[in-house]
Amino acid sequence: MNKKKEAKFYQKEENNLIKCNLCPHNCKIDNHKTGLCQVRKNINSKLYSLNYQKVSALSIDPVEKKPLYHFYPQKKVLSFGSWGCNMSCIFCQNWQISQEKPQLKNFNAEEIIEIAINRNIDLLAYTYSEPTVFYEFMLETAQLATAKGLKNIMVSNGLIEPKPLEQLVPYLDAANIDLKAFNNDFYQEQCNANLESVKKTIKLLVKKIHLEITTLVITDLNDNLAELEALFSWLAEVNKQIPLHLSRYYPAYNLKKAPTAENKMKKAYQLAKRYLDHVYLGNLNFKKTASTFCNNCGEKLIDRNKIKFENLLKANKCPICRTELWGEF
Known part of the structure:
Protein backbone atom coordinates (compact mmCIF):
# COMPACT_ATOMS: atom_id res chain seq x y z
CA MET A 1 0.00 0.00 0.00
CA ASN A 2 1.09 3.57 -0.67
CA LYS A 3 3.84 2.57 -3.02
CA LYS A 4 5.42 5.45 -4.88
CA LYS A 5 3.11 6.12 -7.83
CA GLU A 6 4.38 7.59 -11.07
CA ALA A 7 2.01 10.27 -12.30
CA LYS A 8 0.30 10.37 -15.66
CA PHE A 9 0.39 13.22 -18.18
CA TYR A 10 3.85 14.75 -18.05
CA GLN A 11 6.84 15.23 -20.28
CA LYS A 12 10.54 15.67 -19.63
CA GLU A 13 12.16 18.99 -20.46
CA GLU A 14 15.78 20.14 -20.50
CA ASN A 15 17.79 20.62 -17.30
CA ASN A 16 15.83 17.97 -15.38
CA LEU A 17 12.61 19.98 -15.63
CA ILE A 18 9.29 18.21 -15.96
CA LYS A 19 6.20 19.74 -17.56
CA CYS A 20 2.97 18.50 -15.98
CA ASN A 21 0.08 18.24 -18.44
CA LEU A 22 -2.69 17.29 -16.02
CA CYS A 23 -4.20 20.76 -15.65
CA PRO A 24 -3.96 24.08 -17.53
CA HIS A 25 -1.24 25.42 -15.24
CA ASN A 26 1.17 23.11 -17.12
CA CYS A 27 3.67 23.56 -14.30
CA LYS A 28 7.34 23.26 -15.14
CA ILE A 29 8.74 21.51 -12.10
CA ASP A 30 12.38 21.46 -11.06
CA ASN A 31 14.00 18.38 -9.55
CA HIS A 32 12.76 17.65 -6.00
CA LYS A 33 10.06 20.32 -6.31
CA THR A 34 6.29 20.10 -6.62
CA GLY A 35 3.82 21.87 -8.89
CA LEU A 36 1.32 24.47 -7.67
CA CYS A 37 -0.93 21.69 -6.42
CA GLN A 38 1.75 20.60 -3.88
CA VAL A 39 1.16 16.92 -4.60
CA ARG A 40 2.93 16.19 -7.91
CA LYS A 41 6.68 16.03 -7.46
CA ASN A 42 9.67 15.78 -9.78
CA ILE A 43 11.94 13.06 -8.38
CA ASN A 44 14.97 12.57 -10.59
CA SER A 45 13.14 13.46 -13.80
CA LYS A 46 10.04 11.39 -13.09
CA LEU A 47 6.77 12.88 -11.86
CA TYR A 48 5.16 11.20 -8.86
CA SER A 49 1.79 11.56 -7.16
CA LEU A 50 2.33 12.28 -3.46
CA ASN A 51 -1.32 11.75 -2.51
CA TYR A 52 -1.80 8.34 -4.13
CA GLN A 53 -3.87 6.11 -1.80
CA LYS A 54 -3.82 8.80 0.89
CA VAL A 55 -7.24 9.81 2.23
CA SER A 56 -7.99 12.92 4.31
CA ALA A 57 -11.68 12.16 4.83
CA LEU A 58 -14.07 9.31 4.13
CA SER A 59 -17.76 9.45 5.06
CA ILE A 60 -21.27 8.49 4.03
CA ASP A 61 -23.58 11.29 2.88
CA PRO A 62 -26.88 11.69 1.03
CA VAL A 63 -26.11 12.46 -2.60
CA GLU A 64 -27.83 15.85 -2.21
CA LYS A 65 -24.81 17.03 -0.18
CA LYS A 66 -22.50 16.91 -3.21
CA PRO A 67 -24.75 18.75 -4.24
CA LEU A 68 -26.62 16.63 -6.78
CA TYR A 69 -30.41 17.00 -6.85
CA HIS A 70 -31.14 15.18 -10.12
CA PHE A 71 -29.02 12.06 -9.60
CA TYR A 72 -30.65 9.25 -7.60
CA PRO A 73 -32.17 11.53 -4.92
CA GLN A 74 -31.75 10.45 -1.29
CA LYS A 75 -29.31 7.68 -2.16
CA LYS A 76 -26.30 7.28 0.09
CA VAL A 77 -22.87 7.98 -1.34
CA LEU A 78 -19.45 7.02 0.01
CA SER A 79 -17.41 10.21 -0.28
CA PHE A 80 -13.67 10.57 0.06
CA GLY A 81 -10.87 13.00 -0.72
CA SER A 82 -7.14 13.42 -0.34
CA TRP A 83 -5.20 16.70 -0.19
CA GLY A 84 -3.84 19.37 -2.50
CA CYS A 85 -5.47 21.65 -5.07
CA ASN A 86 -4.64 23.31 -8.38
CA MET A 87 -6.42 26.50 -7.33
CA SER A 88 -5.70 28.75 -4.35
CA CYS A 89 -9.05 30.40 -3.65
CA ILE A 90 -8.86 32.96 -0.87
CA PHE A 91 -12.37 31.90 0.27
CA CYS A 92 -11.71 28.13 0.27
CA GLN A 93 -14.02 26.27 2.63
CA ASN A 94 -11.74 23.21 2.74
CA TRP A 95 -8.40 25.00 3.02
CA GLN A 96 -7.17 22.58 5.71
CA ILE A 97 -6.90 19.88 3.04
CA SER A 98 -6.48 21.98 -0.11
CA GLN A 99 -3.73 24.35 1.01
CA GLU A 100 -2.17 22.37 3.84
CA LYS A 101 -1.23 18.73 4.40
CA PRO A 102 -3.66 17.20 6.91
CA GLN A 103 -3.54 13.96 8.82
CA LEU A 104 -3.99 11.16 6.28
CA LYS A 105 -5.08 7.54 6.34
CA ASN A 106 -4.06 4.83 3.90
CA PHE A 107 -6.67 3.21 1.66
CA ASN A 108 -6.37 1.50 -1.68
CA ALA A 109 -9.14 1.29 -4.28
CA GLU A 110 -10.12 -2.24 -3.29
CA GLU A 111 -10.58 -1.25 0.36
CA ILE A 112 -12.75 1.76 -0.49
CA ILE A 113 -14.98 -0.27 -2.76
CA GLU A 114 -15.23 -3.04 -0.16
CA ILE A 115 -16.46 -0.47 2.39
CA ALA A 116 -19.12 0.73 -0.07
CA ILE A 117 -20.31 -2.78 -0.92
CA ASN A 118 -20.41 -3.85 2.73
CA ARG A 119 -22.60 -0.81 3.51
CA ASN A 120 -24.87 -1.51 0.50
CA ILE A 121 -23.76 1.75 -1.13
CA ASP A 122 -23.41 1.89 -4.90
CA LEU A 123 -22.34 5.52 -5.35
CA LEU A 124 -18.79 6.81 -4.86
CA ALA A 125 -17.87 10.51 -4.76
CA TYR A 126 -14.41 11.98 -5.28
CA THR A 127 -14.71 15.20 -3.31
CA TYR A 128 -13.64 17.31 -0.29
CA SER A 129 -10.24 18.15 -1.82
CA GLU A 130 -9.82 18.69 -5.58
CA PRO A 131 -9.97 15.22 -7.20
CA THR A 132 -8.09 16.34 -10.30
CA VAL A 133 -4.86 16.43 -8.27
CA PHE A 134 -5.35 12.88 -6.98
CA TYR A 135 -6.10 11.84 -10.54
CA GLU A 136 -4.26 8.48 -10.52
CA PHE A 137 -6.03 7.34 -7.35
CA MET A 138 -9.41 8.57 -8.62
CA LEU A 139 -9.01 6.89 -12.02
CA GLU A 140 -7.89 3.59 -10.51
CA THR A 141 -10.78 3.59 -8.03
CA ALA A 142 -13.35 4.65 -10.63
CA GLN A 143 -12.25 1.91 -13.03
CA LEU A 144 -12.60 -0.75 -10.36
CA ALA A 145 -15.90 0.70 -9.13
CA THR A 146 -17.31 0.60 -12.65
CA ALA A 147 -16.27 -3.04 -13.00
CA LYS A 148 -18.10 -3.78 -9.72
CA GLY A 149 -21.28 -2.03 -10.85
CA LEU A 150 -20.88 1.11 -8.74
CA LYS A 151 -21.41 4.65 -10.05
CA ASN A 152 -18.80 7.42 -9.78
CA ILE A 153 -19.30 11.12 -8.99
CA MET A 154 -16.65 13.81 -9.34
CA VAL A 155 -17.03 17.07 -7.39
CA SER A 156 -14.48 19.39 -8.95
CA ASN A 157 -13.37 22.92 -9.75
CA GLY A 158 -13.19 21.88 -13.41
CA LEU A 159 -9.55 22.92 -13.93
CA ILE A 160 -8.28 19.92 -15.90
CA GLU A 161 -6.84 19.44 -19.37
CA PRO A 162 -9.09 17.79 -21.99
CA LYS A 163 -6.93 14.68 -22.51
CA PRO A 164 -6.94 13.42 -18.90
CA LEU A 165 -10.61 14.35 -18.60
CA GLU A 166 -11.46 12.32 -21.70
CA GLN A 167 -9.63 9.30 -20.26
CA LEU A 168 -11.55 9.63 -17.00
CA VAL A 169 -15.04 10.26 -18.39
CA PRO A 170 -15.80 6.64 -19.39
CA TYR A 171 -15.69 5.79 -15.68
CA LEU A 172 -17.74 8.77 -14.47
CA ASP A 173 -21.52 8.87 -14.14
CA ALA A 174 -22.07 12.34 -12.68
CA ALA A 175 -20.23 15.51 -11.72
CA ASN A 176 -20.80 18.77 -9.95
CA ILE A 177 -18.51 21.50 -11.27
CA ASP A 178 -17.86 24.65 -9.27
CA LEU A 179 -18.27 27.56 -11.68
CA LYS A 180 -16.83 30.21 -9.39
CA ALA A 181 -17.64 33.32 -11.41
CA PHE A 182 -18.07 34.50 -14.99
CA ASN A 183 -15.12 36.85 -14.94
CA ASN A 184 -11.59 35.77 -15.78
CA ASP A 185 -10.10 38.52 -13.60
CA PHE A 186 -11.88 36.93 -10.64
CA TYR A 187 -10.42 33.52 -11.49
CA GLN A 188 -6.92 34.94 -11.85
CA GLU A 189 -6.94 37.22 -8.82
CA GLN A 190 -8.95 35.17 -6.34
CA CYS A 191 -8.22 31.58 -7.44
CA ASN A 192 -4.99 31.60 -9.49
CA ALA A 193 -6.86 29.91 -12.35
CA ASN A 194 -8.71 30.72 -15.57
CA LEU A 195 -12.36 30.72 -16.58
CA GLU A 196 -12.04 29.37 -20.13
CA SER A 197 -10.58 26.04 -19.01
CA VAL A 198 -13.50 25.49 -16.64
CA LYS A 199 -15.99 26.34 -19.38
CA LYS A 200 -14.33 23.75 -21.65
CA THR A 201 -14.70 21.13 -18.93
CA ILE A 202 -18.39 21.91 -18.51
CA LYS A 203 -19.05 21.72 -22.26
CA LEU A 204 -17.26 18.38 -22.51
CA LEU A 205 -18.94 16.80 -19.48
CA VAL A 206 -22.50 17.83 -20.32
CA LYS A 207 -22.31 15.70 -23.49
CA LYS A 208 -21.07 12.62 -21.64
CA ILE A 209 -22.50 12.34 -18.11
CA HIS A 210 -25.01 13.83 -15.72
CA LEU A 211 -23.85 17.33 -14.77
CA GLU A 212 -24.83 19.92 -12.18
CA ILE A 213 -23.18 23.27 -11.42
CA THR A 214 -22.52 25.15 -8.18
CA THR A 215 -21.76 28.86 -7.91
CA LEU A 216 -20.83 30.39 -4.57
CA VAL A 217 -22.16 33.96 -4.56
CA ILE A 218 -19.60 36.08 -2.70
CA THR A 219 -20.20 39.54 -1.27
CA ASP A 220 -18.66 42.25 -3.50
CA LEU A 221 -16.55 39.80 -5.52
CA ASN A 222 -18.88 37.93 -7.89
CA ASP A 223 -22.35 39.04 -6.80
CA ASN A 224 -22.84 41.64 -9.51
CA LEU A 225 -26.21 40.75 -11.03
CA ALA A 226 -25.17 41.67 -14.58
CA GLU A 227 -22.20 39.33 -14.34
CA LEU A 228 -24.34 36.58 -12.81
CA GLU A 229 -26.86 37.06 -15.62
CA ALA A 230 -24.06 36.47 -18.14
CA LEU A 231 -23.22 33.23 -16.31
CA PHE A 232 -26.85 32.10 -16.36
CA SER A 233 -27.21 32.99 -20.04
CA TRP A 234 -24.06 31.07 -21.01
CA LEU A 235 -25.11 28.03 -19.02
CA ALA A 236 -28.52 28.10 -20.70
CA GLU A 237 -26.80 28.09 -24.10
CA VAL A 238 -24.91 24.95 -23.05
CA ASN A 239 -28.12 23.31 -21.78
CA LYS A 240 -30.87 25.14 -19.91
CA GLN A 241 -31.81 21.98 -17.99
CA ILE A 242 -28.47 21.73 -16.16
CA PRO A 243 -29.33 22.15 -12.46
CA LEU A 244 -27.63 25.17 -10.92
CA HIS A 245 -26.96 25.45 -7.19
CA LEU A 246 -26.49 29.03 -5.99
CA SER A 247 -24.75 28.87 -2.64
CA ARG A 248 -24.50 31.63 -0.04
CA TYR A 249 -20.98 32.65 0.97
CA TYR A 250 -19.87 32.74 4.60
CA PRO A 251 -16.42 33.96 5.77
CA ALA A 252 -13.76 31.30 5.26
CA TYR A 253 -9.99 30.96 5.03
CA ASN A 254 -8.46 34.35 4.06
CA LEU A 255 -11.70 36.11 3.10
CA LYS A 256 -13.61 37.78 5.92
CA LYS A 257 -16.31 39.69 4.05
CA ALA A 258 -19.83 39.63 5.44
CA PRO A 259 -22.05 36.71 4.40
CA THR A 260 -23.90 37.32 1.14
CA ALA A 261 -27.09 39.29 1.73
CA GLU A 262 -30.19 37.11 1.67
CA ASN A 263 -31.89 39.63 -0.58
CA LYS A 264 -29.02 39.36 -3.09
CA MET A 265 -29.38 35.58 -3.08
CA LYS A 266 -33.12 35.88 -3.77
CA LYS A 267 -32.50 38.28 -6.65
CA ALA A 268 -29.86 35.98 -8.14
CA TYR A 269 -32.25 33.04 -7.81
CA GLN A 270 -35.09 34.86 -9.58
CA LEU A 271 -32.73 36.02 -12.33
CA ALA A 272 -31.35 32.52 -12.86
CA LYS A 273 -34.90 31.14 -13.17
CA ARG A 274 -35.41 33.32 -16.25
CA TYR A 275 -32.72 31.35 -18.05
CA LEU A 276 -32.52 27.91 -16.44
CA ASP A 277 -35.13 25.25 -15.74
CA HIS A 278 -33.74 24.05 -12.41
CA VAL A 279 -32.22 26.45 -9.88
CA TYR A 280 -31.62 25.76 -6.17
CA LEU A 281 -30.40 27.88 -3.27
CA GLY A 282 -27.81 26.51 -0.85
CA ASN A 283 -26.59 27.62 2.60
CA LEU A 284 -29.99 29.23 3.21
CA ASN A 285 -33.19 28.18 4.95
CA PHE A 286 -35.47 28.87 1.98
CA LYS A 287 -36.92 25.37 1.73
CA LYS A 288 -39.28 26.35 -1.05
CA THR A 289 -36.28 26.63 -3.38
CA ALA A 290 -35.19 23.03 -2.71
CA SER A 291 -38.00 21.18 -4.48
CA THR A 292 -37.89 20.15 -8.14
CA PHE A 293 -40.62 21.14 -10.60
CA CYS A 294 -41.52 20.07 -14.12
CA ASN A 295 -39.88 22.42 -16.61
CA ASN A 296 -42.90 22.06 -18.90
CA CYS A 297 -46.04 22.37 -16.76
CA GLY A 298 -44.65 23.41 -13.36
Whole structure:
Protein backbone atom coordinates (compact mmCIF):
# COMPACT_ATOMS: atom_id res chain seq x y z
CA MET A 1 0.00 0.00 0.00
CA ASN A 2 1.09 3.57 -0.67
CA LYS A 3 3.84 2.57 -3.02
CA LYS A 4 5.42 5.45 -4.88
CA LYS A 5 3.11 6.12 -7.83
CA GLU A 6 4.38 7.59 -11.07
CA ALA A 7 2.01 10.27 -12.30
CA LYS A 8 0.30 10.37 -15.66
CA PHE A 9 0.39 13.22 -18.18
CA TYR A 10 3.85 14.75 -18.05
CA GLN A 11 6.84 15.23 -20.28
CA LYS A 12 10.54 15.67 -19.63
CA GLU A 13 12.16 18.99 -20.46
CA GLU A 14 15.78 20.14 -20.50
CA ASN A 15 17.79 20.62 -17.30
CA ASN A 16 15.83 17.97 -15.38
CA LEU A 17 12.61 19.98 -15.63
CA ILE A 18 9.29 18.21 -15.96
CA LYS A 19 6.20 19.74 -17.56
CA CYS A 20 2.97 18.50 -15.98
CA ASN A 21 0.08 18.24 -18.44
CA LEU A 22 -2.69 17.29 -16.02
CA CYS A 23 -4.20 20.76 -15.65
CA PRO A 24 -3.96 24.08 -17.53
CA HIS A 25 -1.24 25.42 -15.24
CA ASN A 26 1.17 23.11 -17.12
CA CYS A 27 3.67 23.56 -14.30
CA LYS A 28 7.34 23.26 -15.14
CA ILE A 29 8.74 21.51 -12.10
CA ASP A 30 12.38 21.46 -11.06
CA ASN A 31 14.00 18.38 -9.55
CA HIS A 32 12.76 17.65 -6.00
CA LYS A 33 10.06 20.32 -6.31
CA THR A 34 6.29 20.10 -6.62
CA GLY A 35 3.82 21.87 -8.89
CA LEU A 36 1.32 24.47 -7.67
CA CYS A 37 -0.93 21.69 -6.42
CA GLN A 38 1.75 20.60 -3.88
CA VAL A 39 1.16 16.92 -4.60
CA ARG A 40 2.93 16.19 -7.91
CA LYS A 41 6.68 16.03 -7.46
CA ASN A 42 9.67 15.78 -9.78
CA ILE A 43 11.94 13.06 -8.38
CA ASN A 44 14.97 12.57 -10.59
CA SER A 45 13.14 13.46 -13.80
CA LYS A 46 10.04 11.39 -13.09
CA LEU A 47 6.77 12.88 -11.86
CA TYR A 48 5.16 11.20 -8.86
CA SER A 49 1.79 11.56 -7.16
CA LEU A 50 2.33 12.28 -3.46
CA ASN A 51 -1.32 11.75 -2.51
CA TYR A 52 -1.80 8.34 -4.13
CA GLN A 53 -3.87 6.11 -1.80
CA LYS A 54 -3.82 8.80 0.89
CA VAL A 55 -7.24 9.81 2.23
CA SER A 56 -7.99 12.92 4.31
CA ALA A 57 -11.68 12.16 4.83
CA LEU A 58 -14.07 9.31 4.13
CA SER A 59 -17.76 9.45 5.06
CA ILE A 60 -21.27 8.49 4.03
CA ASP A 61 -23.58 11.29 2.88
CA PRO A 62 -26.88 11.69 1.03
CA VAL A 63 -26.11 12.46 -2.60
CA GLU A 64 -27.83 15.85 -2.21
CA LYS A 65 -24.81 17.03 -0.18
CA LYS A 66 -22.50 16.91 -3.21
CA PRO A 67 -24.75 18.75 -4.24
CA LEU A 68 -26.62 16.63 -6.78
CA TYR A 69 -30.41 17.00 -6.85
CA HIS A 70 -31.14 15.18 -10.12
CA PHE A 71 -29.02 12.06 -9.60
CA TYR A 72 -30.65 9.25 -7.60
CA PRO A 73 -32.17 11.53 -4.92
CA GLN A 74 -31.75 10.45 -1.29
CA LYS A 75 -29.31 7.68 -2.16
CA LYS A 76 -26.30 7.28 0.09
CA VAL A 77 -22.87 7.98 -1.34
CA LEU A 78 -19.45 7.02 0.01
CA SER A 79 -17.41 10.21 -0.28
CA PHE A 80 -13.67 10.57 0.06
CA GLY A 81 -10.87 13.00 -0.72
CA SER A 82 -7.14 13.42 -0.34
CA TRP A 83 -5.20 16.70 -0.19
CA GLY A 84 -3.84 19.37 -2.50
CA CYS A 85 -5.47 21.65 -5.07
CA ASN A 86 -4.64 23.31 -8.38
CA MET A 87 -6.42 26.50 -7.33
CA SER A 88 -5.70 28.75 -4.35
CA CYS A 89 -9.05 30.40 -3.65
CA ILE A 90 -8.86 32.96 -0.87
CA PHE A 91 -12.37 31.90 0.27
CA CYS A 92 -11.71 28.13 0.27
CA GLN A 93 -14.02 26.27 2.63
CA ASN A 94 -11.74 23.21 2.74
CA TRP A 95 -8.40 25.00 3.02
CA GLN A 96 -7.17 22.58 5.71
CA ILE A 97 -6.90 19.88 3.04
CA SER A 98 -6.48 21.98 -0.11
CA GLN A 99 -3.73 24.35 1.01
CA GLU A 100 -2.17 22.37 3.84
CA LYS A 101 -1.23 18.73 4.40
CA PRO A 102 -3.66 17.20 6.91
CA GLN A 103 -3.54 13.96 8.82
CA LEU A 104 -3.99 11.16 6.28
CA LYS A 105 -5.08 7.54 6.34
CA ASN A 106 -4.06 4.83 3.90
CA PHE A 107 -6.67 3.21 1.66
CA ASN A 108 -6.37 1.50 -1.68
CA ALA A 109 -9.14 1.29 -4.28
CA GLU A 110 -10.12 -2.24 -3.29
CA GLU A 111 -10.58 -1.25 0.36
CA ILE A 112 -12.75 1.76 -0.49
CA ILE A 113 -14.98 -0.27 -2.76
CA GLU A 114 -15.23 -3.04 -0.16
CA ILE A 115 -16.46 -0.47 2.39
CA ALA A 116 -19.12 0.73 -0.07
CA ILE A 117 -20.31 -2.78 -0.92
CA ASN A 118 -20.41 -3.85 2.73
CA ARG A 119 -22.60 -0.81 3.51
CA ASN A 120 -24.87 -1.51 0.50
CA ILE A 121 -23.76 1.75 -1.13
CA ASP A 122 -23.41 1.89 -4.90
CA LEU A 123 -22.34 5.52 -5.35
CA LEU A 124 -18.79 6.81 -4.86
CA ALA A 125 -17.87 10.51 -4.76
CA TYR A 126 -14.41 11.98 -5.28
CA THR A 127 -14.71 15.20 -3.31
CA TYR A 128 -13.64 17.31 -0.29
CA SER A 129 -10.24 18.15 -1.82
CA GLU A 130 -9.82 18.69 -5.58
CA PRO A 131 -9.97 15.22 -7.20
CA THR A 132 -8.09 16.34 -10.30
CA VAL A 133 -4.86 16.43 -8.27
CA PHE A 134 -5.35 12.88 -6.98
CA TYR A 135 -6.10 11.84 -10.54
CA GLU A 136 -4.26 8.48 -10.52
CA PHE A 137 -6.03 7.34 -7.35
CA MET A 138 -9.41 8.57 -8.62
CA LEU A 139 -9.01 6.89 -12.02
CA GLU A 140 -7.89 3.59 -10.51
CA THR A 141 -10.78 3.59 -8.03
CA ALA A 142 -13.35 4.65 -10.63
CA GLN A 143 -12.25 1.91 -13.03
CA LEU A 144 -12.60 -0.75 -10.36
CA ALA A 145 -15.90 0.70 -9.13
CA THR A 146 -17.31 0.60 -12.65
CA ALA A 147 -16.27 -3.04 -13.00
CA LYS A 148 -18.10 -3.78 -9.72
CA GLY A 149 -21.28 -2.03 -10.85
CA LEU A 150 -20.88 1.11 -8.74
CA LYS A 151 -21.41 4.65 -10.05
CA ASN A 152 -18.80 7.42 -9.78
CA ILE A 153 -19.30 11.12 -8.99
CA MET A 154 -16.65 13.81 -9.34
CA VAL A 155 -17.03 17.07 -7.39
CA SER A 156 -14.48 19.39 -8.95
CA ASN A 157 -13.37 22.92 -9.75
CA GLY A 158 -13.19 21.88 -13.41
CA LEU A 159 -9.55 22.92 -13.93
CA ILE A 160 -8.28 19.92 -15.90
CA GLU A 161 -6.84 19.44 -19.37
CA PRO A 162 -9.09 17.79 -21.99
CA LYS A 163 -6.93 14.68 -22.51
CA PRO A 164 -6.94 13.42 -18.90
CA LEU A 165 -10.61 14.35 -18.60
CA GLU A 166 -11.46 12.32 -21.70
CA GLN A 167 -9.63 9.30 -20.26
CA LEU A 168 -11.55 9.63 -17.00
CA VAL A 169 -15.04 10.26 -18.39
CA PRO A 170 -15.80 6.64 -19.39
CA TYR A 171 -15.69 5.79 -15.68
CA LEU A 172 -17.74 8.77 -14.47
CA ASP A 173 -21.52 8.87 -14.14
CA ALA A 174 -22.07 12.34 -12.68
CA ALA A 175 -20.23 15.51 -11.72
CA ASN A 176 -20.80 18.77 -9.95
CA ILE A 177 -18.51 21.50 -11.27
CA ASP A 178 -17.86 24.65 -9.27
CA LEU A 179 -18.27 27.56 -11.68
CA LYS A 180 -16.83 30.21 -9.39
CA ALA A 181 -17.64 33.32 -11.41
CA PHE A 182 -18.07 34.50 -14.99
CA ASN A 183 -15.12 36.85 -14.94
CA ASN A 184 -11.59 35.77 -15.78
CA ASP A 185 -10.10 38.52 -13.60
CA PHE A 186 -11.88 36.93 -10.64
CA TYR A 187 -10.42 33.52 -11.49
CA GLN A 188 -6.92 34.94 -11.85
CA GLU A 189 -6.94 37.22 -8.82
CA GLN A 190 -8.95 35.17 -6.34
CA CYS A 191 -8.22 31.58 -7.44
CA ASN A 192 -4.99 31.60 -9.49
CA ALA A 193 -6.86 29.91 -12.35
CA ASN A 194 -8.71 30.72 -15.57
CA LEU A 195 -12.36 30.72 -16.58
CA GLU A 196 -12.04 29.37 -20.13
CA SER A 197 -10.58 26.04 -19.01
CA VAL A 198 -13.50 25.49 -16.64
CA LYS A 199 -15.99 26.34 -19.38
CA LYS A 200 -14.33 23.75 -21.65
CA THR A 201 -14.70 21.13 -18.93
CA ILE A 202 -18.39 21.91 -18.51
CA LYS A 203 -19.05 21.72 -22.26
CA LEU A 204 -17.26 18.38 -22.51
CA LEU A 205 -18.94 16.80 -19.48
CA VAL A 206 -22.50 17.83 -20.32
CA LYS A 207 -22.31 15.70 -23.49
CA LYS A 208 -21.07 12.62 -21.64
CA ILE A 209 -22.50 12.34 -18.11
CA HIS A 210 -25.01 13.83 -15.72
CA LEU A 211 -23.85 17.33 -14.77
CA GLU A 212 -24.83 19.92 -12.18
CA ILE A 213 -23.18 23.27 -11.42
CA THR A 214 -22.52 25.15 -8.18
CA THR A 215 -21.76 28.86 -7.91
CA LEU A 216 -20.83 30.39 -4.57
CA VAL A 217 -22.16 33.96 -4.56
CA ILE A 218 -19.60 36.08 -2.70
CA THR A 219 -20.20 39.54 -1.27
CA ASP A 220 -18.66 42.25 -3.50
CA LEU A 221 -16.55 39.80 -5.52
CA ASN A 222 -18.88 37.93 -7.89
CA ASP A 223 -22.35 39.04 -6.80
CA ASN A 224 -22.84 41.64 -9.51
CA LEU A 225 -26.21 40.75 -11.03
CA ALA A 226 -25.17 41.67 -14.58
CA GLU A 227 -22.20 39.33 -14.34
CA LEU A 228 -24.34 36.58 -12.81
CA GLU A 229 -26.86 37.06 -15.62
CA ALA A 230 -24.06 36.47 -18.14
CA LEU A 231 -23.22 33.23 -16.31
CA PHE A 232 -26.85 32.10 -16.36
CA SER A 233 -27.21 32.99 -20.04
CA TRP A 234 -24.06 31.07 -21.01
CA LEU A 235 -25.11 28.03 -19.02
CA ALA A 236 -28.52 28.10 -20.70
CA GLU A 237 -26.80 28.09 -24.10
CA VAL A 238 -24.91 24.95 -23.05
CA ASN A 239 -28.12 23.31 -21.78
CA LYS A 240 -30.87 25.14 -19.91
CA GLN A 241 -31.81 21.98 -17.99
CA ILE A 242 -28.47 21.73 -16.16
CA PRO A 243 -29.33 22.15 -12.46
CA LEU A 244 -27.63 25.17 -10.92
CA HIS A 245 -26.96 25.45 -7.19
CA LEU A 246 -26.49 29.03 -5.99
CA SER A 247 -24.75 28.87 -2.64
CA ARG A 248 -24.50 31.63 -0.04
CA TYR A 249 -20.98 32.65 0.97
CA TYR A 250 -19.87 32.74 4.60
CA PRO A 251 -16.42 33.96 5.77
CA ALA A 252 -13.76 31.30 5.26
CA TYR A 253 -9.99 30.96 5.03
CA ASN A 254 -8.46 34.35 4.06
CA LEU A 255 -11.70 36.11 3.10
CA LYS A 256 -13.61 37.78 5.92
CA LYS A 257 -16.31 39.69 4.05
CA ALA A 258 -19.83 39.63 5.44
CA PRO A 259 -22.05 36.71 4.40
CA THR A 260 -23.90 37.32 1.14
CA ALA A 261 -27.09 39.29 1.73
CA GLU A 262 -30.19 37.11 1.67
CA ASN A 263 -31.89 39.63 -0.58
CA LYS A 264 -29.02 39.36 -3.09
CA MET A 265 -29.38 35.58 -3.08
CA LYS A 266 -33.12 35.88 -3.77
CA LYS A 267 -32.50 38.28 -6.65
CA ALA A 268 -29.86 35.98 -8.14
CA TYR A 269 -32.25 33.04 -7.81
CA GLN A 270 -35.09 34.86 -9.58
CA LEU A 271 -32.73 36.02 -12.33
CA ALA A 272 -31.35 32.52 -12.86
CA LYS A 273 -34.90 31.14 -13.17
CA ARG A 274 -35.41 33.32 -16.25
CA TYR A 275 -32.72 31.35 -18.05
CA LEU A 276 -32.52 27.91 -16.44
CA ASP A 277 -35.13 25.25 -15.74
CA HIS A 278 -33.74 24.05 -12.41
CA VAL A 279 -32.22 26.45 -9.88
CA TYR A 280 -31.62 25.76 -6.17
CA LEU A 281 -30.40 27.88 -3.27
CA GLY A 282 -27.81 26.51 -0.85
CA ASN A 283 -26.59 27.62 2.60
CA LEU A 284 -29.99 29.23 3.21
CA ASN A 285 -33.19 28.18 4.95
CA PHE A 286 -35.47 28.87 1.98
CA LYS A 287 -36.92 25.37 1.73
CA LYS A 288 -39.28 26.35 -1.05
CA THR A 289 -36.28 26.63 -3.38
CA ALA A 290 -35.19 23.03 -2.71
CA SER A 291 -38.00 21.18 -4.48
CA THR A 292 -37.89 20.15 -8.14
CA PHE A 293 -40.62 21.14 -10.60
CA CYS A 294 -41.52 20.07 -14.12
CA ASN A 295 -39.88 22.42 -16.61
CA ASN A 296 -42.90 22.06 -18.90
CA CYS A 297 -46.04 22.37 -16.76
CA GLY A 298 -44.65 23.41 -13.36
CA GLU A 299 -45.91 20.39 -11.43
CA LYS A 300 -43.93 19.56 -8.27
CA LEU A 301 -41.94 16.40 -8.95
CA ILE A 302 -39.61 16.04 -5.98
CA ASP A 303 -40.75 17.52 -2.69
CA ARG A 304 -37.87 18.40 -0.37
CA ASN A 305 -39.94 20.79 1.78
CA LYS A 306 -41.72 18.20 3.88
CA ILE A 307 -40.25 16.42 6.87
CA LYS A 308 -40.33 13.30 4.72
CA PHE A 309 -38.80 13.48 1.23
CA GLU A 310 -41.27 12.60 -1.54
CA ASN A 311 -40.50 11.61 -5.13
CA LEU A 312 -43.61 12.11 -7.29
CA LEU A 313 -42.04 11.10 -10.62
CA LYS A 314 -43.59 8.32 -12.67
CA ALA A 315 -40.87 6.45 -14.58
CA ASN A 316 -38.70 9.59 -14.44
CA LYS A 317 -41.51 11.64 -15.98
CA CYS A 318 -43.95 14.26 -14.81
CA PRO A 319 -47.21 12.52 -13.76
CA ILE A 320 -49.25 15.31 -15.36
CA CYS A 321 -47.69 16.12 -18.75
CA ARG A 322 -45.27 13.15 -19.08
CA THR A 323 -42.26 15.40 -19.71
CA GLU A 324 -39.07 13.57 -18.79
CA LEU A 325 -37.01 15.22 -16.07
CA TRP A 326 -33.31 15.95 -16.72
CA GLY A 327 -31.22 13.57 -14.65
CA GLU A 328 -31.10 9.99 -13.44
CA PHE A 329 -33.71 8.79 -10.98
